[in-house]
Amino acid sequence: MRILVTGGAGFIGSHIADLALHAGHEVAVLDNLSSGSRANVPGGAALHVADLRDREAVRAVMADFRPDVVNHQAAQASVSVSVREPLLDAETNVLGTLHLLEACREFGVGRFVFASTGGAIYGDLPEGERADEHRSPRPYSPYATSKLAGETYLATYRAQYGLDYSVLRYANVYGPRQNPHGEAGVVAIFCERALAGEALRIHGMHAPGDGGCVRDYVYVGDVARANLRASLGELSAQLLNIGTGQPTTTAELAARLTRVSGHSVPIHDAPPRPGDVARSLLDPAAYRAQFGDPTPLDEGLAQTVAWFAQRLPEKS
Numbered sequence: 001m002r003i004l005v006t007g008g009a010g011f012i013g014s015h016i017a018d019l020a021l022h023a024g025h026e027v028a029v030l031d032n033l034s035s036g037s038r039a040n041v042p043g044g045a046a047l048h049v050a051d052l053r054d055r056e057a058v059r060a061v062m063a064d065f066r067p068d069v070v071n072h073q074a075a076q077a078s079v080s081v082s083v084r085e086p087l088l089d090a091e092t093n094v095l096g097t098l099h100l101l102e103a104c105r106e107f108g109v110g111r112f113v114f115a116s117t118g119g120a121i122y123g124d125l126p127e128g129e130r131a132d133e134h135r136s137p138r139p140y141s142p143y144a145t146s147k148l149a150g151e152t153y154l155a156t157y158r159a160q161y162g163l164d165y166s167v168l169r170y171a172n173v174y175g176p177r178q179n180p181h182g183e184a185g186v187v188a189i190f191c192e193r194a195l196a197g198e199a200l201r202i203h204g205m206h207a208p209g210d211g212g213c214v215r216d217y218v219y220v221g222d223v224a225r226a227n228l229r230a231s232l233g234e235l236s237a238q239l240l241n242i243g244t245g246q247p248t249t250t251a252e253l254a255a256r257l258t259r260v261s262g263h264s265v266p267i268h269d270a271p272p273r274p275g276d277v278a279r280s281l282l283d284p285a286a287y288r289a290q291f292g293d294p295t296p297l298d299e300g301l302a303q304t305v306a307w308f309a310q311r312l313p314e315k316s
Contacts, residue, residue: 001025003231004067006052006100007074008045009036011178011185012115012170015224016071016231018042023228028065030058031074035179052096062103069231070104071113072097075147079120082143083275093146101157111164113230116151118169118241118282119215120144125279132283133169133239141275151239166230168223171243171282175220175300176307186250187217187301190257191308199266200254205278208269212250214279216243219300225291236290243282244294260298261305 003020007013008029013036020027021044029041032051041047046065050057052074075093076082082089097114104112122131123138139145157163174187190200202212226242229235248256254267284294 001069001232002028002065002067003069003071004028004030004062004065005045005071005073006030007036007072009033009038009040009047010073011036011040011175012173012220012223012227013071013073014040014042014177015175015220016073016227017045019224019228020231021045028061028067030061037179040177052099053091055099055102058096058099059103059106062100062107062109066107067109069111069113070100070109071227071231072100073115073227075115076143079141079143079275080273082141082146086142089142089146093143094149097150098153101153101163104163105157105161109163111166111231111233112154112157113227114150114154114165114167115227116147116167116169117144118243119172119280120277121148121169122280124277125281127279130245130281130283131241133237133241133286140277143275164233165238166235167239168226168230169239169241169282170223171216171218171241171280173220173223173242174217175304178220178304186215186253187257187304188308190254191261191305194258194261194263194265195305195308195312197263197265199268200258201268201270202250202254203270203276204272205249206272208271211252213276214247214249214281215253216246216281217248217253217297217300218243219295219303221300222291222294226287229290237286240286240290241282241284242287243284244297245282245284246297247279247281248297256298257301257305260301261309
């Protein structure tokens, strides 16, 4: 199988590329390196430096590699950036996706895997509820809206042009290689700051000091496995939530991470952030039926902290 991974020099995409190569598939990466790194691209995967907003550049990559599957991870992934700059968000997440879809149509790509958001697309959830795949989307940020637009275009492209696809709605993904400066991810931010002995900031859910928003944290290895299965057409449904169903407040995350890392640092309360939903939690029943139990949070945090700790000498 020839698999093109967009965003393959970034956090999630590089793990997918690794896994696909180890499974014996031919892999190419399309990335503009705005937040990803050449060092993340696994050996054996060809890197094409191109921006999704450049239609001709996207077409050239597709013409050169001729993939069987496009696994689309590249995105403007920050909720706060989308609130500040909704046009920038749409240029990447809507027009960029359309450029890929048009190239898929031109070059006869058979399958498209789309990284969507479960953490933002369902909106605020009432206490005690988890969002399953049948829950109606209620996007609260331009980022969530752009991802829903991508899902809708995929349904249209299947109806009009026969393109097979899978949509994976991620909870809050964390793990090794996450960029605390270029990609969304409080776990990466907390890891870097805790290991450096710097204070952690807990942005409130409704007000400073209330413990912060409730999130569902899912380990990147679990996400990569689901993506490979989706790329091979092995999922039982077109839409799948990728999460754990375990609620964790930002304050609880900080406590668990400092315990796992062995670094005690000051924790400061901060105001809520624009665009953040208060409570985001996925129903993992469909995921568990296909993949078993997801990685426990403390286990995933330990692996993530270990990766960040190994990088400390590089900064000295």
